[in-house]
Amino acid sequence: MKKPHYFIKRYVFSWCLLLSFVLFLSCSDDDPDTAIEPEPAEPSQFAMVTSTLNSDGQTRAFFLQRVSVDSTGTIDNSGATELSPATSAMIHAFNGSIFFSDYAIGQMVKWSVDGSNNVSNQAEMSLVELGFQGNTAFRDENSAFVGGLSTSIVIFNPTTMTKTGTIDFSEFSKVGESTDFPMPGGTYQAESVTEIIIRDNYLFASLMPLTNIESFQPAEIGCSIIVVDLNQVDLNAVGNADAVVKRIYDERGSSTGAWGSGGGNSFMQMDENNDIYVLSHNFWANPFLRPSFNPACILRIANGETDFDEDYYFDVEAISGGTGNGVMNFEYYGNGKFLAAVQDPSAADPDNPFSYFVDPIFQWWSFDLYDQSASIVTEEYSRGALAAVSYFDEDSGYIPFESSGENFVMKVDLTTLDAVQHIETVGLPALYDLE
Amino acid sequence: MDDVLVWDESATPQLPTTERGRARRFNDAFDSKLGRINLGVRDLSWADEIVLFSSLSRVNREWQHDIIPNNPWGEPSSEEDSWSSALTWRNTSNDGRLSLNITGGYLENKLDFLDTARRTYYWDGNFIPKPAGAGESGNYDNGTSPRTELNSFFVRSSLIYSIHPKHYVNLTTLFTQDRFKITNSALPVERQEGLGEPQELLKNYIGLSVESSFMQDRITNIISAKHYYQESDVVEFNAFETGDLIENSSNSIGYGDVIRYRISQNFTSNIGYEYTIRQPDQEELFGGIADGRIVIPNPYLEPELSNNFNASLEWKNQQGNLRLVSGYFYRNTEDKLFLRVVPRSGSQYINLTSTKTTGVEVSADYKKDNLKLFINGSYFSTKLKSISEESDLSQSAIGLRIPNEPYLFANFISDYSFTKLSFTKAEIALRYSVNYVNSFLISWDNNATGQATTPTQTIHNLSAVWRAPKERWSLGLECRNLLDEQAFDNFNVQKPGRSFYIKARLFLDKL
Numbered sequence: 001m002k003k004p005h006y007f008i009k010r011y012v013f014s015w016c017l018l019l020s021f022v023l024f025l026s027c028s029d030d031d032p033d034t035a036i037e038p039e040p041a042e043p044s045q046f047a048m049v050t051s052t053l054n055s056d057g058q059t060r061a062f063f064l065q066r067v068s069v070d071s072t073g074t075i076d077n078s079g080a081t082e083l084s085p086a087t088s089a090m091i092h093a094f095n096g097s098i099f100f101s102d103y104a105i106g107q108m109v110k111w112s113v114d115g116s117n118n119v120s121n122q123a124e125m126s127l128v129e130l131g132f133q134g135n136t137a138f139r140d141e142n143s144a145f146v147g148g149l150s151t152s153i154v155i156f157n158p159t160t161m162t163k164t165g166t167i168d169f170s171e172f173s174k175v176g177e178s179t180d181f182p183m184p185g186g187t188y189q190a191e192s193v194t195e196i197i198i199r200d201n202y203l204f205a206s207l208m209p210l211t212n213i214e215s216f217q218p219a220e221i222g223c224s225i226i227v228v229d230l231n232q233v234d235l236n237a238v239g240n241a242d243a244v245v246k247r248i249y250d251e252r253g254s255s256t257g258a259w260g261s262g263g264g265n266s267f268m269q270m271d272e273n274n275d276i277y278v279l280s281h282n283f284w285a286n287p288f289l290r291p292s293f294n295p296a297c298i299l300r301i302a303n304g305e306t307d308f309d310e311d312y313y314f315d316v317e318a319i320s321g322g323t324g325n326g327v328m329n330f331e332y333y334g335n336g337k338f339l340a341a342v343q344d345p346s347a348a349d350p351d352n353p354f355s356y357f358v359d360p361i362f363q364w365w366s367f368d369l370y371d372q373s374a375s376i377v378t379e380e381y382s383r384g385a386l387a388a389v390s391y392f393d394e395d396s397g398y399i400p401f402e403s404s405g406e407n408f409v410m411k412v413d414l415t416t417l418d419a420v421q422h423i424e425t426v427g428l429p430a431l432y433d434l435e
Numbered sequence: 436m437d438d439v440l441v442w443d444e445s446a447t448p449q450l451p452t453t454e455r456g457r458a459r460r461f462n463d464a465f466d467s468k469l470g471r472i473n474l475g476v477r478d479l480s481w482a483d484e485i486v487l488f489s490s491l492s493r494v495n496r497e498w499q500h501d502i503i504p505n506n507p508w509g510e511p512s513s514e515e516d517s518w519s520s521a522l523t524w525r526n527t528s529n530d531g532r533l534s535l536n537i538t539g540g541y542l543e544n545k546l547d548f549l550d551t552a553r554r555t556y557y558w559d560g561n562f563i564p565k566p567a568g569a570g571e572s573g574n575y576d577n578g579t580s581p582r583t584e585l586n587s588f589f590v591r592s593s594l595i596y597s598i599h600p601k602h603y604v605n606l607t608t609l610f611t612q613d614r615f616k617i618t619n620s621a622l623p624v625e626r627q628e629g630l631g632e633p634q635e636l637l638k639n640y641i642g643l644s645v646e647s648s649f650m651q652d653r654i655t656n657i658i659s660a661k662h663y664y665q666e667s668d669v670v671e672f673n674a675f676e677t678g679d680l681i682e683n684s685s686n687s688i689g690y691g692d693v694i695r696y697r698i699s700q701n702f703t704s705n706i707g708y709e710y711t712i713r714q715p716d717q718e719e720l721f722g723g724i725a726d727g728r729i730v731i732p733n734p735y736l737e738p739e740l741s742n743n744f745n746a747s748l749e750w751k752n753q754q755g756n757l758r759l760v761s762g763y764f765y766r767n768t769e770d771k772l773f774l775r776v777v778p779r780s781g782s783q784y785i786n787l788t789s790t791k792t793t794g795v796e797v798s799a800d801y802k803k804d805n806l807k808l809f810i811n812g813s814y815f816s817t818k819l820k821s822i823s824e825e826s827d828l829s830q831s832a833i834g835l836r837i838p839n840e841p842y843l844f845a846n847f848i849s850d851y852s853f854t855k856l857s858f859t860k861a862e863i864a865l866r867y868s869v870n871y872v873n874s875f876l877i878s879w880d881n882n883a884t885g886q887a888t889t890p891t892q893t894i895h896n897l898s899a900v901w902r903a904p905k906e907r908w909s910l911g912l913e914c915r916n917l918l919d920e921q922a923f924d925n926f927n928v929q930k931p932g933r934s935f936y937i938k939a940r941l942f943l944d945k946l
Contacts, residue, residue, distance in 0.1 A: 052829055052831065052878075053829060053832075054775070054776075054838070054878060054879065058777060059776060061881065063881060076831075076881070078881070078882040078883060079883075080883045080884065081884040081885045082878070082886045082887060084887070085876075085877050085878030086776060086877065086878050105505040119884070124440075124455075125453060126440045126451065126453040126557070128451075128555045128557075128563075129555060131565070148566065149566045151566075163450050163451075163452050165450070166450065189567065189568075190567035190568070212576060213567050213568050213574055214575060214576055238447070238449040238450055239449075405829060405830040406830075427829060427881075
C-alpha cells in the first residue's frame with residue numbers, strides 16, 4: 001500500500017512543480033504589462049576640487065574627489081586626495097584626467113581619478129619659462145597649448161606630459177612698444193597669453209598687455225587676440241613663427257581670458273554654431289579702471305572668420321546689474337545661454353582695495369547670447385570671481401558658491417532658474433566634467 | 436636636494452623639459468667673519484664688574500631659495516655688516532642684600548641684497564631667460580636691490596633686593612629703540628618715496644616680582660606683574676606697492692603667580708598661572724632679509740596675549756643624581772604671531788585670532804661619575820579656536836591643528852668625559868645626541884588622502900672635544916646628522932645631510 005500512495009504523491013508533486021514553472025514563465029515573459037523595468041541610468045559624476053584657504057590668507061590647499069550629482073548633505077575632504085598643501089592654481093579637465101596647473105610655482109601636474117575615487121599623480125612638467133602660465137587648451141590626446149608671460153606658446157602632449165614644441169608670436173608682440181595708455185609715455189612691458197580657444201584649424205590666444213607687471217597695469221584699452229593657423233604648426237618644432245596669422249584688436253571691449261583666475265574658468269566659449277564669444281571682463285571687474293574701460297561686454301568671432309564681428313556687441317552690464325556692475329565668469333550651458341556672476345560694487349568693502357575680486361559681492365545671473373537678455377538666478381552674494389567652474393548635466397546646473405564662512409554647490413534648474421543649496425562642502429568647490 | 440625638478444637629458448633651452456631627480460644646491464655659498472672683544476675690570480669699590488663688549492661681523496651669502504624651495508634662485512646674494520657694543524655694570528651692596536646689573540648697548544646693521552638677474556633657474560643650475568621683468572625673488576620690473584639699515588639702542592637693568600632672608604624683590608626693565616630704513620635703487624623713482632621713510636619701533640618693559648619662601652622653604656611663591664608698552668611707525672607694503680607710514684601702539688599688563696611646593700624629600704610640585712604678552716619684534720614688524728628668508732613688513736601686528744597654566748611634578752632619588760619631571764601646560768592665546776608663506780614674495784608674520792594649546796612634557800636626567808644622561812619628550816596640540824570676521828579662513832578650519840609646527844618631539848643627550856688618560860693631561864669629552872621630530876602636516880588637517888607632511892626625522896649627532904688643562908685651549912670635532920638622514924625645517928625645506936665641523940679655541944688670558 002505504501003508504494004501506490006508514494007507514486008500518487010510523487011505524481012501530484014511533479015505536476016504541481018511543472019504547473020508552477022509554466023505559471024512562472026507566463027508571468028515573466030509573455031505579459032507586456034508586467035515587463036521588468038530597465039536598469040536606471042547611473043547618475044552622472046563630476047570631479048570636485050575643493051580648496052581651503054590657508055592661514056596666510058592667500059594660498060590654498062586643494063583636494064580632489066569624484067562626486068555623484070545625486071549626492072546630498074555635506075561632503076568633506078575625508079574622501080578626497082590632496083593635490084597641493086599650499087599654492088595658487090587653476091584646474092582643467094580633459095579626457096577624464098585632471099590637469100592641476102600650479103601657476104604659483106610654474107608647474108602642471110596630471111592626475112587621474114578612477115571610478116572608485118582613487119586619485120593618482122600621472123605626470124608633471126615645469127612651466128617656469130612662462131612666468132605665470134595662463135589657461136590650457138586641449139586639442140586632442142596628443143596636443144595641448146598653454147601660454148603665459150612669454151611671447152611663446154608651449155605645445156605639449158597631454159598624454160605623456162612632455163613638451164613637444166612652441167609657437168613664437170614675438171613678431172606680433174607689442175612688448176617694448178610705446179603706449180599712451182593709461183598715460184602717455186608708457187611701454188608695453190609684458191603680454192600674457194591668458195587663455196586659448198581652438199576652432200577648426202585656428203587657435204585664438206587672448207592677450208593681457210601690461211605696462212607694469214608688478215601692479216598689473218594694463219597697457220591698452222581694447223581686446224587683443226593672436227590668431228594661429230594650426231595647419232602651419234609642426235607640433236614637434238620650436239618656433240612655428242610662420243603659423244601666426246595676425247593680431248586682432250577691438251576697442252569695444254577690454255582684455256579677455258582668465259589667466260588662472262576662478263580655478264580654471266573660461267572667458268572664451270564656442271556655441272553650437274561654431275561662433276566664438278569672448279567676455280571682456282575689465283580686468284576681472286576692477287572698478288578702479290573705470291571710466292577708461294567700457295562696460296563688460298561680449299564680442300564675437302563668427303564661424304569661419306578670424307576677425308571680431310563688428311555687428312555683434314552684448315553689453316552684459318546694462319542688461320543685468322546696470323552699468324558699473326562688472327560681470328565675471330562665462331559658464332556656457334548650451335543654446336546660447338550661460339551663467340555669470342554680476343558684481344554689486346555697493347557691497348564691496350571700501351577699506352579693502354581687492355574687495356572687488358575676493359569678497360562675496362557677486363550674484364549669479366543667466367544670460368542669453370542670442371536675444372541678449374538676462375535673468376537673475378539668486379540674490380545671495382557669492383565670491384563669484386573665485387567660485388566659478390560649474391558642471392552641467394541635462395537640465396541642471398551645479399554652481400559653486402562661497403560666501404563668508406559658507407561653501408556649497410548650488411543646483412540650478414536651467415529651465416526655471418530655480419536654485420537650491422545642493423551639497424555643502426568643506427572649502428571652495430570647483431566642478432569639472434570627467435567625460 | 437631630493438625629489439626636485441631638473442632638466443631631462445634631451446631638453447634644450449628652447450624647450451626645457453623636466454623630470455624629478457636629485458640636485459646639488461648651487462647658490463648657497465656662505466662666508467662669515469666675526470671679531471669679538473671683551474674688556475673689563477673686577478672688584479672695584481663701585482663695581483663688582485664692569486665689562487665692555489664689542490663685536491664686528493660680516494656675512495656674505497648666496498641665496499638658493501626663499502622660505503619654501505619650490506623655485507630655486509641662481510644669483511641673488513647679500514652682504515651684511517654688523518657692529519655692536521654694550522657696556523655692563525654689576526654691583527652688589529656690602530651687606531649682600533642688593534644687587535644691580537645695568538647693560539646699555541648699540542647695534543648697527545647694514546644689509547645689501549642683490550637680485551637683478553633676468554633668468555629663471557632650474558634645480559640643476561640650468562637656466563632660461565626670464566620672460567618678463569628681472570629678479571628671481573618676486574615679480575619685479577627691474578629686479579630688486581634693497582639696502583636695509585637698522586640702528587638699535589637698548590638699556591636693560593635688573594635689581595634684586597632681599598627684603599628679608601625669605602623674601603626677594605626683583606625689578607627688571609628693558610628699553611629698546613629700533614630705527615629702520617630701506618632704500619631700493621632697482622625700483623622706479625616713484626616707488627622710492629615711501630621706502631625712504633625712517634621707521635621706528637620703541638618698546639618699554641617693566642617687570643616686578645616677589646619671591647618668598649615659607650614653611651622651612653617647602654613652599655616658594657613667585658608673584659609678578661609686568662607692563663609692556665610698544666609704539667611703532669612702519670611702512671605698509673602691499674602687493675609690491677609701498678604704502679603709508681602706519682602708526683601703531685599697544686599698552687599691556689601681564690601678571691602671574693607660580694608656587695613650588697616640596698611635598699617630600701623626593702617629590703616637588705610646581706603650579707602656576709601667567710597672563711603673558713609677547714610683543715612683535717623688529718623683524719616681524721619691519722620685515723627684512725635674514726635667516727634665509729625674505730619677510731614682508733606688517734605694521735598692523737598686535738602683541739600675542741596668552742593665558743598660561745602650568746603644572747609639573749618632579750621626583751628625584753635620595754642620592755640626587757636621578758631626576759624625573761612630568762608637566763602639563765595649557766595656553767589660551769589671542770593674536771598668536773604666525774609666519775605665513777607668501778608665494779613668490781617671501782613670508783609675512785600675521786596674527787591668528789585665537790588658538791588653544793594643551794601639552795605634556797616629560798624629562799629625565801641622570802649623573803654618575805663622568806657620565807651624564809638626559810632625555811626629554813614633548814607632545815602638544817595647538818588648534819585654531821576662532822577666526823575673526825575679517826578672516827578669509829573658512830569656519831571649517833576652527834578646531835584644526837596649526838600647520839607647520841612639530842607637535843611631538845624628543846631629545847636624548849649622553850655626555851661622557853675621559854679625565855684620567857694615560858697619554859695626556861687633557862680631558863676628552865664625548866657627546867652623542869639624538870633628535871626626534873614626528874611627522875607633521877604643512878597645511879590644515881582635512882583628513883584627506885595624501886596630505887603633504889614633513890617626514891618623521893631622527894637625527895643622530897656625535898661630537899668630541901679635547902680640552903687642555905685649565906681650558907687653555909680646546910679642539911672640537913663634530914659630526915651632525917651622523918647617519919645622513921633626510922632632515923627638514925618647519926616649511927619642509929630639506930636641510931643639509933651629514934656634515935662635519937672643527938672648532939679650535941685659544942684663551943689668551945690662560946696661556
